[in-house]
Amino acid sequence: MGALRELFPAGGPVTSRRLAGRACERAGAPAAECAANVPPGRHHGMPMRVLHTSDWHLGRTLHGEDLLPHQAAFLDWLFAQAVEQEADAVVVAGDVYDRAVPPADAVALLDEALSRLAGARIPVLLISGNHDSPVRLGFGSRLSERAGIHLRTCVADLGRPVILADEHGEVALYGIPYLLPDAVMADLGAGRSHASVLSAAAALIRADATRRRIARTVVAAHAFVTGGAACESERDIRVGGIGDAPASVFSGLGYVALGHLHGRQDVSPVDGTAVRYSGSPLAFSFSEKDHVKSVTLVDLGAPGQVRAEQIPAPVPRPLREVRGRLDDLLARAGTDLAGLAGAWLKVTLTDPARPVAPMERLRERWPHTLVLDFQPEGGLSSPAEDLRRLAAATDPAEICGLFVEHVSGAPPDDDQRRVLRDVVEAVQREVA
């Protein structure tokens, strides 16, 4: 553990000035001394309130659809919630951006969101996820910390909590960024698995809180915790075949604010530690069409008392899926499928032959159709049969016809045959 000591040099914990003000109020000090720091409406005895969110994936698109305006609307809403709900801190559990090098407008959006929270004196604890670059996201962290924006992107900061206080005493907020076992196992004295490095990080945090005599802890972490339900939009984080960790690695901590899985869920082990995924604020794949996207509001009372509540986030458009023949589906556009006009839509066509310009026709009725799939009734012919027929064909126009049949599900009609014949002959003339 000697090496670990070096990981946590001088930098002590960070105490929120705003909360110091509130704690002052709760301790019964004269109002004038701390009024500037006390949000209106708070009163003595309210629990410490943390707003937990994750997986913003700023800059992501949904099948080509730009999500940034919807992400901006979410961040407006989040700010309003943080103020209205009188959150004492906002915790962002990783995958802030969608990519290590995010687009400039995504960077500008994050800058604005954090500036507003800092302006309202609401402390933010933000960790890097597997989509974020720890170095880029962590740039300027010592400066932003002065404004109450606490970025935690490296192992060296594991033992540097943000400390808030109320009449029950102090609450320490720690951040465990996404830990790549190969990169941190030596520093942490851990093995080459997520379970091992997370376990070491959690042990370090427990020891730090004990040393500070702080009984109440909130830990943000970005990881795949065993038992969690995955969906299609999370990037696999398995390394060496072991990607998940049991929730029990967090035993003894108060509230663990997880990021990584995009569906909100409770993965608490049985021992009383609350371990939850807030889920992403927006759906990033059609596999999430039935998710209720939300943020999690966590109230910490006396030590051991943790209450979590989910607040549904605004829904830009519902996601819907339909399946059937193109003409049959379009015939229902005025009746039972009328509601699809406002939805992001995935359509699976079952026509035996691929219809002409299906996407254009779908978008005339349902402008937000994003995904088109073909699953012809009766199934496609087998690849072996296709190859047999291809091998037997010698006429180039016939081979082109087989290609048309392969991609559309039906042999070319007379007009298409004529076009193919003309093109083949034109090419043959040129070559000759």
Ligand SMILES: [Mn+2]
């Ligand atoms: Mn994610």
